Amino acid sequence: MSHHVVLEKRCLCAMKAAVEQIRSFETKPEAEEHAYEWGMHSTAISAANTASILSK
Secondary structure (H helix, E strand, C coil): CCEEEECCCCCHHHHHCCCCCEEEECCHHHHHHHHHHHHHHHHHHHHHHHHHHHHC
């Protein structure tokens, strides 16, 4: 059974890195790991952008 991760919004760095918007995995743990890692990346980017805006 395939499991899918869908990124609803991709940041500019994801588009530059050609990150797939829909990615399929064979196992649920693989899909969850990818989703978790992407979520952590997105949170870090958002926090960095917020810090940049606040410091201006």
